[in-house]
Amino acid sequence: MSTTHGRPLRRPGTAVGLAAVLLGLTYGYDGTAMAGAQILVTDRFHLSPLEQGTLYAGPVVGLMAGTILAGRLSNLAGRRGALVIASVVCSLTTVVSALSVNPPMLVGTRAVLGMTMGVLIVIAPVFIAESVRTTIRGRTAVLYQCATAGGCAATYFISYLLAGGGHWRTMLVVPALCAAAATLALLRLPETPSWHLMAGRADRAAEAARLLGTPAPAAAPEDPPAAAQAKGRFLELFTPKYRRLTLFVIALGFLVQITGISAIGYFSPRIFQRMGYTGDFSLLMLPGLIQLISAVAALVCAVAIDRVSRRAALLTGTSLMTAGHLLLVGVFAAFLPPAAGLLGLAVFAIGFNAGFGALIWVFAAEGFPDRLRGPGASAMLLANLSANLLIAQFFLSTLSALGGTATFCLLLAVNVVAWFYVYLQVPDTGGRTLGEVQAYWEAGRRWSASPVVPAPQRAPDGDRS
Structure with missing residues (x-):
């Protein structure tokens, strides 16, 4: 070849x-x-x-x-x-x-x-x-x-x-x-x-x-002219048929960043410094350890995500993120030792990769029909990056002006809101076909049938390992 x-x-x-x-x-x-x-x-x-x-x-x-x-x-x-x-x-x-x-x-x-x-x-x-x-x-x-x-x-x-x-x-x-x-x-x-x-x-x-x-890819049936296809495509996201789903994925995209993952990714050395850590090893190697934990958590979640309820994964992940921020508040309020701050950052990273980090793009990909999947992902990404911009520009200023306790209390409150949003708004799409998920949103968040759960398959005799 x-x-x-x-x-x-x-x-x-x-x-x-x-x-x-x-x-x-x-x-x-x-x-x-x-x-x-x-x-x-x-x-x-x-x-x-x-x-x-x-x-x-x-x-x-x-x-x-x-x-x-x-x-x-x-x-x-x-x-x-x-x-x-x-x-x-x-x-x-x-x-x-x-x-x-x-x-x-x-x-x-x-x-x-x-x-x-x-x-x-x-x-x-x-x-x-x-x-x-x-x-x-x-x-x-x-x-x-x-x-x-x-x-x-x-x-x-x-x-x-x-x-x-x-x-x-x-x-x-x-x-x-x-x-x-x-x-x-x-x-x-x-x-x-x-x-x-x-x-x-x-x-x-x-x-x-x-x-x-x-x-070799098969040629698809002839499509309408590109200009006619593209005209109004993004605006179609906000028609009554798709508005509910569009607002849902925009909210999810915003919550992914505003809950604090960018703050930890960008400003970990400053956060450790504020918790009382000193020296290059603490300010650089410990954030690197957090990122390694994130990488392992992402790998584990990628392998396991299809075996668990997506809704349960999001709720569990958001709960861990909230617990991580709670530990950080305890450290900055001097109720807990600085070591609890390292644990808090690690728990937050694991929770993020178990929930939002693993599943955020799935909902946009599943809910929209083919012609709107790209615009739907773009709408989510725009909300995601807007929150990212807010965190990038103002997190350090907020940390300097309000201090660590107040700053992470704000993030803790945002995570609690995110948990309730997931609990109240996120459907469990596991075991559903793309058509069923799309019909759910188009029908005003109503399932038309029970999910199809494949029965476990037994290996043929002589083929067990």
Whole structure:
């Protein structure tokens, strides 16, 4: 089997998996690179808490722009093409960002990096899904998610190694290496068959499928003209038929971030510092440990999520998140020792990955029909990023102005609201077909039939292991 350059590619699934890992590492590391370098950058440029927040808000604004740009870029350049462009721009801009001589230059370059991350977060899962066989699609997607969490953890570990010499510029430049490696891995792969077919190149789609070892995609029945299809599509989300579901997924998207996961991802060193921890090991290695726990929790949840009730998973996860914030309030109020704060952050991370982190996108994917699935996910993502922007810009200012006890009491209250929202509003869609879930929302949140639960299958005699 050969690549687009005629060179043999004996294991295309492994090649796609490698690209997925490198893209995940790039996204995870670049998304948290400033967290590891923040203390040194703050000292270098004498930043106020509000200015420190802007270092994170800039990339989030870029991320929002990148997610809007991603679809059009993918249609024009292809899935692989869009990822190659994003990886190259990420690599070059990361180097420029590490050479920043003032805060505006640093924020501006980080915003451009946010745009590349927006393209990655939208297109990478699509590229993976369209490039591998059905039998390995799930594990490849999980590999990408775990690599993202691993990239977040690597940020803190590498920052710890570099913190002693004050090498914050080196901390920021590391993602350029990941992005460059991802570019090389992507260039070894062909464009996805589905994109070629969408572009009207059936022969090239068949060739790409042969190179990737996947079935040749079948041409769908002729669709209406693209302009007619697209017109009013997003506005259709707010028609009476879909308004209830749209508001539901927007609320979920907002709650995912406003409950505090971004604060922990971005500002863990500052949170540990406020709890009384000192030294590079405590301020950088302990946040890295939290990210490793998140990665393991994400892996466990990805394996187990189809075996448990989704509603129960969300309620349990939100309960753990609330318990984590309660421990943090106890630490900041001096009722509990600082060690309880480390436990609180770990419990929160586990709870997030057991609930919101594992299931948030499932509801948008299940509830909307095919033609509205993309706009529905975009509506959820916009709400998600809006909350992310609020946390990024104002969390440190709030922590400085109100103190740790009041700040985490606010987050605790938000988590309690999130728990009740899940309890009152979230349906259990496990065991339901896509048609049944869509009919539930279209019928005003009423199930038309009981879920179909497959009976456990016994292994044939002689085939037990």
